[in-house]
């Protein structure tokens with residue numbers, strides 16, 4: 279399918295979704311978010327996809343929600359359309375793993391989009407920020423909630439209240455990103471990580487996602503019980519038998535996602 283604001287390529291079981299509004303530093307407008315929701319839904323349903331990467335350009339992952347599109351809207355416009363709600367939630371409905379590959383600016387909605395992915399790998403040029411305060415607004419796609427869970431209250435307050443940018447080294451130090459790589463190697467490295475994930479049982483991969491995400495939604499005791507029950511349940515799968523047999527037979531497992 280052809281998109282106006284995205285470039286999608288599927289290769290070796292990995293879907294690479296590139297945000298493509300170069301003139302606006304990949305600012306997120308309604309068209310882009312709706313196309314992203316469609317692309318994620320399609321990738322989730324496609325047996326040829328086992329891992330998804332969302333990336334931008336070298337200069338910008340995404341410089342935020344599109345300020346031009348929003349600037350003249352009223353409260354009634356925003357509220358009655360529940361602006362961005364359905365499409366920005368599409369990422370949460372995606373069951374396959376999603377890696378954000380961030381180079382350059384990931385600001386406002388761009389930082390929020392990256393944080394909504396399962397994990398973030400960034401280049402050494404990455405700059406994260408929640409500068410909405412400079413526009414007289416607040417983050418609106420989860421930034422005040424997710425950034426606080428990633429980096430703690432003090433740094434989250436600092437970022438949201440001052441609107442300052444955080445560089446890649448700080449982002450790695452405080453746990454916002456899982457790895458930092460040189461800018462020229464970003465996609466090669468992220469594709470290698472995606473390929474590694476794509477080798478696993480898709481069934482188990484989706485279960486891992488559910489378990490880790492559960493830790494954001496529930497108490498520790500309930501989360502641990504959920505994890506233990508899921509662990510027990512996986513003994514009903516062929517992939518558990520295959521994974522453990524392969525280990526004992528000193529060979530690579532052949533998972534069949536069942």
Ligand code: CO8
Pocket residue numbers: 301302303305341342343344345346361362363383385386387388409410413416417418419
């Ligand atoms: N929206 C629209 N256009 C943008 C955006 C944006 N967020 N960011 C950059 N652009 C455009 C610029 O207007 C410019 O276009 P033009 O050439 O037509 O003037 C082009 O991209 C290039 O930008 P700059 O010339 O500014 O490039 P610089 O290298 O000088 O600066 C920056 C790069 C620092 C990234 C700068 O562009 C900037 O500060 N951008 C805005 C960052 C920002 O404030 N982001 C937060 C936006 S608000 C938001 O994300 C809220 C999310 C929640 C929505 C919730 C809905 C429910």
